[in-house]
Structures are given as C-alpha cells and as structure tokens.
Amino acid sequence: MDYFTEDITVTSNMPTDEERARIVDDYLTANIKDEVQMGLACEYISSLDPYDKFALSLSIGLLGTSFDLLKSNGFKEWLKLNGKQKKE
DSSP, rough: OOHHHHHHHHHHHOOOHHHHHHHHHHHHHHHHHOOOHHHHHHHHHHSSHHHHHHHHHHHHHGGGGGOOOOSSSHHHHHHHHOOOOOOO
16 A cells, blocks of 8 residues: 555645745745855755655744754755855
8 A cells, every 4th residue: 555645634735846845945035145055055955856855845844943954964964075165
C-alpha cells in the first residue's frame, strides 16, 4: 500500500508545489535583506533536491519566526563545502 497517495488526510492537507514555493519566497523576502546573503540563500535553495526543498518549506511553515535559514546547519555546511563565506 502506498501510504502517501492512498491516505486522503495526507494528500488533501498537503500544500501544492506552488504554495510551498510561495512559503519559501515569502520567508526570503521578509527575513533576508542583504543582497549577498539573499544570493547565497537562493543558490543554496537551488542546490537542494526536491525532498530537501519540501522539508525546508515545512520547517519555515512549522517553526515560523524561530526558523533562520542562515543559521541552519544545512546552510552552514553548504557554505563550508562550497568554499563560500557568509558576509555578516
């Protein structure tokens, strides 16, 4: 049984791809004002696979104002692995 497609409570309550993209876009616009940081955040998000993008939109939605992409472990690790430095 495929629980993700058979369970109506899961599929009917899940945001669409467009809604998840809007959640992330709204977060970025509201919380990242520096152009360099915005560029890094967008580059990081673009590097994520679909599952990680889904998890990001859920994190933003569930954690609200306590979520900080620039302080997240995933973003910090991505900066290290890609030789980028976050400008404060």
